Amino acid sequence: MTSQASRRRDTAVIFQRMGRVRLFAVFMRPTAQYDVETERGRELMLDHLDWLLDLEDEGRLFAGGPFRADRDKDEEQPGCSASEGPVIDAGGVFVIGAESVEEARLIAAREPFLRAGWRTCTVRTWLLNEGRAVPVGRQVSEDFHGADPTLGTASWERVDETGKGA
Template sequence: MTDPTTAQQPPLQWSDTLDRARDHGLLAKELFAVISTPTSGIGPVLANLEPHLAHQAKLDAEGTMFAAGPLSSTDGSAWDGMGLFIYRAPSLAAAIALAEQDPMHASGARTFTARVWMLNEGSLSIRASYSQGKFHLE
């Protein structure tokens, strides 16, 4: 007989996961994570960096970009050209279309995977010091 506490359970439906988060008073904000991976090393990534950054800046200006940046190697010592982007989009299909338009992906310098990401916990603090003309985000 199989022990129900150790038997592998099927994954939850995403809608059930959202409901559980909401039931616990969590944010349950759906965003879209894109993990961008080099296809042929760092060279093609560096060759496409300027148009990629312009694309990212455009998405940021439009309010589509939630966050983006490079990912280090697993030991934190180097950058092999990997990146992570979090988009605000109406659907996973729309997020994939945005990622396909990125010059890194359109050129073949990187490939990507996209997933729905649920933002539940965390905080954002903003401090503006008017007298010093500084803006600080924590």
């Protein structure tokens, strides 16, 4: 096992451990029409949940869920304030495997709230690099895209044949 101190300077070890798994994050934002307290809103919520479960059954859905902004204010940490605003102002996110960003956008366009005009969305390519979820993310990505060894090739990640940084 490589010690933590030596790993910090060994770009080959770092590069080898990075997941470089391409997935797509879909950030959903409610529009003015969004109201899940109405009968139509409850119907759309059930349609939305069914739709997500269909994506899960296909093996395409990596993760998903709402953001709980009302609770974030109580969880602020020094130097990490939730009151500075979100990176992307969204009501929720789901992460999927797809062949391309275009395919991810087509999948997102089928989301029931979006089709009804009750939500808008932003699709972003996301590279899952670290963490315990890398093996699961890799399986989702490969099922719908295939391995892509060119991902994550920033200059500091490139190594020569001796394993040293290029």
